[in-house]
Amino acid sequence: MSNVTSMMTANPASCSKDTPLRHVAQMMIDNDCGMIPVVDDGGRPIGAVTDRDIATRIVACGKDAASACAADAMTSPIKTVSSTTSLHDATCVMEAEKIRRLVVVDSDGKLAGVTALADLALAGKDEATAQVVKEVSAPGN
Numbered sequence: 209m210s211n212v213t214s215m216m217t218a219n220p221a222s223c224s225k226d227t228p229l230r231h232v233a234q235m236m237i238d239n240d241c242g243m244i245p246v247v248d249d250g251g252r253p254i255g256a257v258t259d260r261d262i263a264t265r266i267v268a269c270g271k272d273a274a275s276a277c278a279a280d281a282m283t284s285p286i287k288t289v290s291s292t293t294s295l296h297d298a299t300c301v302m303e304a305e306k307i308r309r310l311v312v313v314d315s316d317g318k319l320a321g322v323t324a325l326a327d328l329a330l331a332g333k334d335e336a337t338a339q340v341v342k343e344v345s346a347p348g349n
Contacts, residue, residue: 220322255285258283288310292315
């Protein structure tokens with residue numbers, strides 16, 4: 209059985225909690241992604257900033273995006289999985305947590321990669337993608 213590393217983007221762009229939000233948004237453009245992991249000084253994930261986080265926590269609230277930093281918009285804590293996690297278990301985590309992107313860490317707990325629903329779809333895992341989309345998109349309890 210494949211593990212999550214077979215579907216992840218390795219060595220993704222990341223930022224610190226103090227990174228200006230404008231730079232985080234530029235990273236999303238430069239890397240064609242919708243989520244940037246936030247890491248501590250040791251490279252361990254402490255949160256993530258999504259394009260939706262920026263829209264709902266900064267723009268919609270009328271906050272000054274020009275002076276905001278990653279910590280102002282990030283979701284924290286975030287769910288992570290180990291690089292040894294099976295692809296099946298990773299999709300189960302995405303379903304259970306209702307998340308579209310999953311941060312992968314190495315054996316030291318440092319950022320190793322990110323996997324997303326799009327990765328499942330691009331890999332041709334139609335049945336798995338359909339199931340995860342169904343579960344992630346279902347209204348919360």
